[in-house]
Amino acid sequence: MRLARLQQLLTLVLLATALGWAGWMASAGRPVLAVVCALLVLGFHALVLGLEMAVAARVNRDDPAPAASGLQRLRAWWGEVLTAPVVFCWRQPFFPDAVPDDPGAPGRRGVVLVHGFICNRGLWTPWLRRLRARGIPFVAVNLEPVFGSIDRYAAVIEQAVRQLEQHTGCAPVLVGHSMGGLAIRAWMRDFDGDRRVHRVLTIGTPHRGTVLARNARTTNARQMRRDSAWLQQLASQEPAQRYRRFTCFYGHCDNVVFPASTATLPGADNRHVSATAHVRMAFHREVVNEVLAWLEAPASSCESDMAGATPPTR
Numbered sequence: 001m002r003l004a005r006l007q008q009l010l011t012l013v014l015l016a017t018a019l020g021w022a023g024w025m026a027s028a029g030r031p032v033l034a035v036v037c038a039l040l041v042l043g044f045h046a047l048v049l050g051l052e053m054a055v056a057a058r059v060n061r062d063d064p065a066p067a068a069s070g071l072q073r074l075r076a077w078w079g080e081v082l083t084a085p086v087v088f089c090w091r092q093p094f095f096p097d098a099v100p101d102d103p104g105a106p107g108r109r110g111v112v113l114v115h116g117f118i119c120n121r122g123l124w125t126p127w128l129r130r131l132r133a134r135g136i137p138f139v140a141v142n143l144e145p146v147f148g149s150i151d152r153y154a155a156v157i158e159q160a161v162r163q164l165e166q167h168t169g170c171a172p173v174l175v176g177h178s179m180g181g182l183a184i185r186a187w188m189r190d191f192d193g194d195r196r197v198h199r200v201l202t203i204g205t206p207h208r209g210t211v212l213a214r215n216a217r218t219t220n221a222r223q224m225r226r227d228s229a230w231l232q233q234l235a236s237q238e239p240a241q242r243y244r245r246f247t248c249f250y251g252h253c254d255n256v257v258f259p260a261s262t263a264t265l266p267g268a269d270n271r272h273v274s275a276t277a278h279v280r281m282a283f284h285r286e287v288v289n290e291v292l293a294w295l296e297a298p299a300s301s302c303e304s305d306m307a308g309a310t311p312p313t314r
Contacts, residue, residue: 003120003146007093014089018042046081049277052212052255053077059211060252065260065272068252072275076253080277087123087279096122096142099129103167104137109198109295110164113140114157116178116204117220123177126283136295137168143183147218150230153183154190161187161196171198173294177282178256179220181205181248182234189237194245199294201247204254204281207231208262226262243267249287254278 053073060068068076091098104110111131113124121140131138139160143153157174164172174197176184181202187193188200206213209226216222223230243265250263250270256278257263264270276284 002144003118003142004093004096004122006146007088011089011093014042043081045084046077049077049080049084049255053253053277055211056253056255056258056260059258060260063252063259063261065250065252066274068275073253075275076251076255076277076280079275079280080255083277083280083283087119091125092120092122095125096120098122098125099132101139101163102132102137103139103163104135105167106169108135108137108168109170109172110137110139110168111173111175111291111295112157112160112164113138114153114174114176114180114183115141115143116176116180117224118146119177123279123282127288130288130292134292134296136292137164139163143180147220149219150179150182150223151186151190154187157183157187158191161191165196171196173198173291174200175203175291176200176205177203178205178278179224181207182224182231185234185238188242189234194239194242197245199247200245201249201287201291201294202263203249203287204251204257204278205248205263206257207248207265210257210262212256212258240267247271247290249273249281249284249290251276251281254281 053076057068057073113121113127115121115123120142124140128138128140141156141160143156145152161172164170174184182205184200184202188197206224209224209228209231211226213221213224214226216225222228244267246265246268248264248268248270250257250260251273252260253275254260254263254277271286271290273281273284273286281287
């Protein structure tokens with residue numbers, strides 16, 4: 001996978017830079033400065049995340065989402081500082097296929113997992129292990145080309161949905177993180193999704209775009225600009241009742257999708273997640289438990305319903 005190789009290279013360059021700078025300072029008889037230099041290189045992402053958090057806090061001041069306290073933003077920042085390197089420097093570049101897909105067997109509802117921008121299926125590794133332990137069928141896609149149009153990802157999702165349909169005979173649950181939620185909406189538009197999906201859950205998806213993409217240059221990132229022409233066209237092609245099939249998780253500490261309420265849809269089951277940043281939101285307990293509830297809810301039939309699926313019993 002192209003993205004995995006790119007992230008491998010970036011990770012190795014980062015480590016080499018940190019070690020080289022530290023070694024240079026140590027050879028110059030400055031061991032304390034050597035440690036400081038290495039930490040600055042390895043912890044540079046923390047500064048970037050802090051800047052994103054500050055911008056998001058400013059933009060969110062006029063947003064209807066619940067206001068975040070300073071302590072909540074600090075908790076969200078620290079959680080993302082710890083989570084981001086594990087995802088982008090370990091799971092995705094070196095072990096994207098640590099848990100192979102398991103399309104399951106007839107009679108058990110499965111799930112299609114769709115990652116976001118600059119990610120691959122390695123994002124979902126903790127999910128995949130949990131799903132496998134519970135015997136839940138799953139397929140986690142890779143959206144490529146990495147910087148292509150979101151419209152092109154619909155065909156990738158269609159392959160995954162067909163695989164689960166053929167193996168289980170059930171309409172699957174679809175879960176999308178960030179841009180992945182938009183790719184799912186594109187799939188529903190192009191492949192009769194209302195008839196074939198049981199439930200859609202999105203996590204920090206810029207349904208109405210994000211301020212962070214204002215100066216974006218790649219095709220898919222430009223499509224995620226606030227109220228972009230692409231987003232407006234997508235919404236115009238969707239029937240109003242479609243959003244009743246969606247559960248949208250959003251948060252006031254999302255450092256990528258802001259204003260916060262742009263990650264919601266009218267008529268959907270919109271769930272606010274507090275004190276949690278963008279990537280870490282994909283592993284939030286409330287999010288994971290909600291997906292499992294839809295997958296494990298008893299049902300008399302695996303078939304989807306045009307009127308919308310019945311919420312799981314908790």
